[in-house]
Amino acid sequence: MSGSRFPAERRHTLYHCDEIRAAAPVYLDTEVDMSGVERHRAAARQEGRRYSVVSYVLQAAGRVLARHPEANAAVRGRLRPRIARYDTVSGKVTLDKTLGGRRVVLATVVPELERSSLDAVQRHVERFRDGDPERMPEFAPVRKLHRLPVPVGRLLFRLATRSLAHRTELVGTVAVTSLGHRPVDGFQSVGGTTVTLGVGRVVERAVVRDGAVVVAPVMRLSMAFDHRVVDGAEAADVLAELKEFLETYGPQAALVPDGDRSAVSRATDPRPASAAGS
Known part of the structure; x- marks a missing residue:
């Protein structure tokens, strides 16, 4: 048996996995009839617009979690635990990227999902999906983290991600990760x-x-929730509402909610990428 040093390019993932050990995850899943989403995608393609499935899920998460502040929250502290309930929904989305010649998982945070149109979400996702992490300024903190000695990098990562005040920009309030581009029906992840x-x-x-058997496009949607923050009944409500939002998707759902038209410009502004990396 031979060993080698842990790759510097994956240190952010190591630090992230260390930090999430305190969570108490419970896992749920459901199947979603994506007929409405697929009709919307097909109509958009005819107009020269393309939307990823992840963008629909991010938008759904923003609308649903805005109605469930107990789930759009975080807990920190052991002796004096605190719950922070956020007034906005920020979605961390994972990205399959190459950094330093090594395939890694990076992430970006899409802000104000509860107020964002599908176009705004898609533009943000595309920018980070297509960008070069070696050069994008939003990934500079991750690149710097890789250059630091492991004890220093781990400490800085812990201080940054445990700050409730900075969580929405660093790791978001909800995470979305997809392996749907491969033959993967479902999986569970803690983000x-x-x-x-x-x-x-x-x-x-x-x-x-x-009462009739028909063929339809179906997607497995899994959810992990931290039982320290929210209980199973409310988590099940969240998953059920996500399913309903996606299954009843139509042209109106893609727009900015009434009263939030000014949010389009805010939602398309680039924000710092998450250092959590998964």
Whole structure:
């Protein structure tokens, strides 16, 4: 057996996994009929616009968690535990990137999801999906973290991610991670937030509608929730409402909610990428 030093490019993932050990995750999953989403995607493609499934899930998370402040929250501290309930929903989305010649997981945080149009979410996702992490200024903190000695990097990561005041910009209030581009039906992940959504592939399956068996595009949607912050009944409500939002998706759902038209410009502004990296 031979060993080697832990890759510097993956230190942020190591630090992240160390930090989430205190969580008490419970796992749920459901199947979502994506017929409405797929119709919307097809119509958009005819107009020259393309939307990823992740963007729909992020938008759904923003609308649903805004109605569940108990789940859009975080806990910190052992002797004097505190719960912070956030007034905005920020979605951390994971990215498959190459850094220093090594394949790694990085992340970006999409702000103000509860007020964002689908176009705004998609533009943010595309910018970080297509950008070069070696050069993007938003990934400079991660690159710097990799250059620090491990004890120093671990300490700085802990201080940054445990600050309740900075969580929305660093790790978001909900995490979305997808392996749907591969033949993965479902998986569970803990993203460092109270609610983490795992997105599987969309595949044609047999479903029952009005007593008849038909074929429809179906996606497995998984959710991990931190039992320290929220209980199972409310978590199940969140998952059920996510399912309903996606299954009833139509053109109106893609727009900015009434009264929040000014949010489009805010939602498209680049924000610092998460240092959590997963």
